[in-house]
Structure formats: structure tokens, C-alpha cells
Amino acid sequence: MAAVAVALFCIQLDFFALNLAVPGIAAEFAVTVSAAQWTLSAYMLALGCFFIVGGRVGDVFGRRGSLLAGTALFAAGSVGCALAPGLGLLVAARVVQGVGAAFVFPVSVSVITNTFSGESRARALGAVFGVANIGTAFGPFVGGGFTEGPGWRWIFWLMAPLSLLSLVAAFLFVPDSRDTSAPRELDLPGCALTVCALAALTVAVERGDAWGWGSARTVGCFALALSAGVLFLVRERRARHPLVDLRLLRNIPYVLVTGMGSLSNMGYAVTVFLATLYLQGVRGLSPLVAGTVFLAPALMVAVSGPLGARLGGHMRPTAVMALAGVVAGSGMYALAGVGVWWLYVVVFAWCGLGLGLGWTFSGVATQQVVAPARAGEASGVLLTFLVTLGAIALAGTAAAISAMTPQRPPEDVYDLILRLGGTVIVVASAVVMAVRHRLVVLGRVPPLSMRADGGTTGEPGRRP
Structure with missing residues (x-):
């Protein structure tokens, strides 16, 4: 450990x-x-x-x-x-x-x-x-x-x-372990296709604003990413030992956790980016002083790891993720309206707690809803979504700032983006709980109460 x-x-x-x-x-x-x-x-x-x-x-x-x-x-x-x-x-x-x-x-x-x-x-x-x-x-x-x-x-x-x-x-x-049900073979075509798709998508997102979203290079990268992505899915459906077992995406608790984790990471990336612009561009703080201000939310992110583990002993993984979304979304929305300096630091810390709990606990939660033998695969897919969608969120935020700042003061643009992001995350939390309630009614996941199955923390996603 x-x-x-x-x-x-x-x-x-x-x-x-x-x-x-x-x-x-x-x-x-x-x-x-x-x-x-x-x-x-x-x-x-x-x-x-x-x-x-x-x-x-x-x-x-x-x-x-x-x-x-x-x-x-x-x-x-x-x-x-x-x-x-x-x-x-x-x-x-x-x-x-x-x-x-x-x-x-x-x-x-x-x-x-x-x-x-x-x-x-x-x-x-x-x-x-x-x-x-x-x-x-x-x-x-x-x-x-x-x-x-x-x-x-x-x-x-x-x-x-x-x-x-x-x-x-x-x-x-560290002791060694592996998926004993899988032969020592790697789906090399699948590896090449996923790397190609993600590389093209990342380059398009990272450079789209500089190149122009309608430029030939940007459109070409998006087209390459789409083509390679489709070929990857076709390959994984036909491969004898696929890089990613697509049945993983039928595990609804896993999909819900991954979705909320991705939204939390997007919110964290955007909030940190906007706060950096605000503290140094609007408030005029030096990098060292701005870094000091970041200690408050970042320490809350650090606390979110053990906190998530403790909550996971009393609540279902999807419920913890939904709770994190409510804390994070409300914090982002409130941060947009804060003008008092000391209160800004407090609300920023509240954001860090919710957003940190969301993207940190997603790593724990996915391990609770999948079989241990495929833990690395499940974690790899989750992290790919976290990083890729986080990059897309940052690129979209930068593009929105560039488009709106000529007409509005920068701080107004920052507040608008924070309110939009906070609202999306809170709504997503409500959707997660609604879907989970429907699955309980259908008998596909255990009730929210941990006493219903003797206090186990996982969802039934471990079943094939």
C-alpha cells in the first residue's frame, strides 16, 4: 500500500x-x-x-x-x-x-x-x-x-x-497477481486502434482553439478519432481476447459511477482553471500566493479519499457518487456568486471536497462493482474517460472564454461557466438516483439500505 x-x-x-x-x-x-x-x-x-x-x-x-x-x-x-x-x-x-x-x-x-x-x-x-x-x-x-x-x-x-x-x-x-482466466496474449490491433483514436481526439481538443475548430487539421483529427473509435468497437466485438470486454458497459452501476466520476473530474478541471485565471488575472495574485489559496480546496480533496472509503461502508457506491455530485455542483454554483475574499476561500474548499470525493471515490466504487480479475481493465476505462473528458471540458471552457470575453467582463464569463457546470452536475446526481431507484424496483440492484444484504458495500455488478 x-x-x-x-x-x-x-x-x-x-x-x-x-x-x-x-x-x-x-x-x-x-x-x-x-x-x-x-x-x-x-x-x-x-x-x-x-x-x-x-x-x-x-x-x-x-x-x-x-x-x-x-x-x-x-x-x-x-x-x-x-x-x-x-x-x-x-x-x-x-x-x-x-x-x-x-x-x-x-x-x-x-x-x-x-x-x-x-x-x-x-x-x-x-x-x-x-x-x-x-x-x-x-x-x-x-x-x-x-x-x-x-x-x-x-x-x-x-x-x-x-x-x-x-x-x-x-x-x-508488492505481491504479483493477474487475471488467470485470460491467456498471456494482448489484443495488439485493439491497442493500436484505441491509442490512435484517443491521440487524435486529444490533439483535436487541445489544439482546436489555436487551429480553429473548422480548420482542416482539427476536422481531420476528429474524423480520424471517430474512424479509429468505430474500428476499435468492431475489433473488440470480434476479438477472441479483447482489450476491453464490452459487456462491462452493460454493468449499469459501473456506467453510473464512471459517468459521475467523469463529470466530477470535468468540474474539478474547469473550476481549478477558472480559479487560476480569476486569482491571477482579476485579483492580481502572484503564482506563490495563488498556490497558497489553492491549499484550502486541495486539502479537502486529500480528505475526500478516506472520507469516501468511510462513506462506502455505509452507502452504496452510486449513492456516494450522487452525494458527491450534490456537494460539488452546489459549491460550483455558489462560487460564482461569492465576492467576499474569506468566503471565496471557504466555498472553494467546499467545491474541492465535493469534486474531489466524486473523482476520487469513482476509483474505489468501480472496484466494488466489477470482478477483481478485471480490476485493471475497469480502472483503465474509467481513467480514460476521466482524463479525456477532462481535457474536452478544459478546451470547451477556453473556447467559451475566447468567444465571450470581447462582449463581457472576464469575471462574468467565469461565473456563467461555473453556474452552468454546477447545475449540470446536480442534475446528473438526480438522474443517477432516479436510475438506481428504477433498478431497485426491477430487482437488479439491492436497496439503498446497507442492512438489506448484510452490509456488503458492492452492487451486483460483480456477476458476469
Whole structure:
């Protein structure tokens, strides 16, 4: 558990720290901020493309080896980033980091799922995500502090020894496990198609605003993503041992949890992005002071890991996700109307609690509604949706700001987007509970009361 927690801590800290370092990277390499933004985009591209592959490789070939390989790649990429003499090599090293993280994330979750059992599994997952979310909490503060102090390269120098520590702990203590029902074969055509589809979609979303949404390059990338996606679905239906068993999408509790988790992550990405623009652009705060303000919501995100595990012992996974949506959506809506400084920090923290609980607990909840043998696959699919839809939400937000700011003050645009996002998440929570109630009536899932089946936390999604 310690090995997994440290690895996820590094990944979370790295990502959230680098957001505030982009201007410093642009200044050192004498490039535009838009070009330096590729240090984030390339990482997200690699991360989103290899989540499903990483999760299934762990299930098929062994989770311990996949965890070790992913951690080693992330550590090597961190050193490469710290030593990069130019933007091109920095972006290449970020891709290596992203591929390593794409193996670590889903395999970490499945390692815990297959090592612990019963209620201890939920507690272990909650503790792991709690430690990982401490990285989320301190990421902006570390990024702002290093950027203004010794320099952004120290973000990566910090990652190297921590990743090495995780690697040694995993090598010594993590037991191996795999899906014994699956042969040691990987659906390589499926891997190629999913990577192609996700890469084309991510590039289109990331660069659409710069290229123009109607430009030939953007439309071509969307067309390639659609074509590869359709071919992937056809391949998975016919493959003897598919990369993704499409029957997973018939598991309605899994679909509900994944949907709410994706919305929560989209809301988190948009809220953090808008808050960064507001604090630095409207309030005029420095990166370090803005990072300090982010500590309040980020600490609530850290708390959401253990909190979700505790709630999961008393409530069904879908109910926890719906509750998180209500807290998150109401917080986003309220944040749009706050003008008093101290109250802004309090409401921002409330947002962090709800949004963090939503996207953090989704990782725990999916493990409660699927069979442990396919835990890596289920986690990989979830994480792919989280990252891809989060990127789409950010791109849509940036496009909306560009379109509306000539007619309205920036802060009014930020408030409008927050209100819209909060309303969507609250409505989605109501839909989740309505669908769940209908499934209870049909006898397909247990009642909301945990006493109805002796206090088990899972939904009946474990059944084939």
C-alpha cells in the first residue's frame, strides 16, 4: 500500500505543480506560453492514450511487473525533464512520464483490489487516494514556490528520489497477481486502434482553439478519432481476447459511477482553471500566493479519499457518487456568486471536497462493482474517460472564454461557466438516483439500505 501510495503521490504532485510553472518554462526557453503548454498537453496525451493498455497489460501479464515498469518509466522521465536543455526534449520526457503514469494508475488500483479483501479493500483504497491527493493539495504550492525560488526543474528533481523509493518498496513487497482466466496474449490491433483514436481526439481538443475548430487539421483529427473509435468497437466485438470486454458497459452501476466520476473530474478541471485565471488575472495574485489559496480546496480533496472509503461502508457506491455530485455542483454554483475574499476561500474548499470525493471515490466504487480479475481493465476505462473528458471540458471552457470575453467582463464569463457546470452536475446526481431507484424496483440492484444484504458495500455488478 505504501509503494502504491507514494507512486500516485508523485504523479499527482507532478501534474498539479507544473501548471503554475508553464510561464517560467516559457521564459527560460524563450518560447511562447502556448508552446510551453505542450509540456502539459503531451503528458495528458500519453496518459489518456495508454490507460486502457496499461490496465489490461497488468491484468494479463502480471500487475507487479507492470507497476515496476510504470514507476521506472516515470522516474526516468522525471530525470529527463530535469535535465532537458530545450523544449523539444522536455516534451519528449513528459511523454515518457505520461506513459509510465498510465501504467501506474490503473495497475495501482488493481494491486490494492487483489491484495485486500472485503471492507479492508475500501479502506486501503481510500488511504491510498488520500495520500495521493496530498500531492494534489501541495502541487500548486510546490509549483509556485519552486518557480519563484530555485526554478521549475526542482519539481522534477523532487520526483526522482520519491519515485525511486516507490520502486524499491514495490520490488520488495508488492505481491504479483493477474487475471488467470485470460491467456498471456494482448489484443495488439485493439491497442493500436484505441491509442490512435484517443491521440487524435486529444490533439483535436487541445489544439482546436489555436487551429480553429473548422480548420482542416482539427476536422481531420476528429474524423480520424471517430474512424479509429468505430474500428476499435468492431475489433473488440470480434476479438477472441479483447482489450476491453464490452459487456462491462452493460454493468449499469459501473456506467453510473464512471459517468459521475467523469463529470466530477470535468468540474474539478474547469473550476481549478477558472480559479487560476480569476486569482491571477482579476485579483492580481502572484503564482506563490495563488498556490497558497489553492491549499484550502486541495486539502479537502486529500480528505475526500478516506472520507469516501468511510462513506462506502455505509452507502452504496452510486449513492456516494450522487452525494458527491450534490456537494460539488452546489459549491460550483455558489462560487460564482461569492465576492467576499474569506468566503471565496471557504466555498472553494467546499467545491474541492465535493469534486474531489466524486473523482476520487469513482476509483474505489468501480472496484466494488466489477470482478477483481478485471480490476485493471475497469480502472483503465474509467481513467480514460476521466482524463479525456477532462481535457474536452478544459478546451470547451477556453473556447467559451475566447468567444465571450470581447462582449463581457472576464469575471462574468467565469461565473456563467461555473453556474452552468454546477447545475449540470446536480442534475446528473438526480438522474443517477432516479436510475438506481428504477433498478431497485426491477430487482437488479439491492436497496439503498446497507442492512438489506448484510452490509456488503458492492452492487451486483460483480456477476458476469
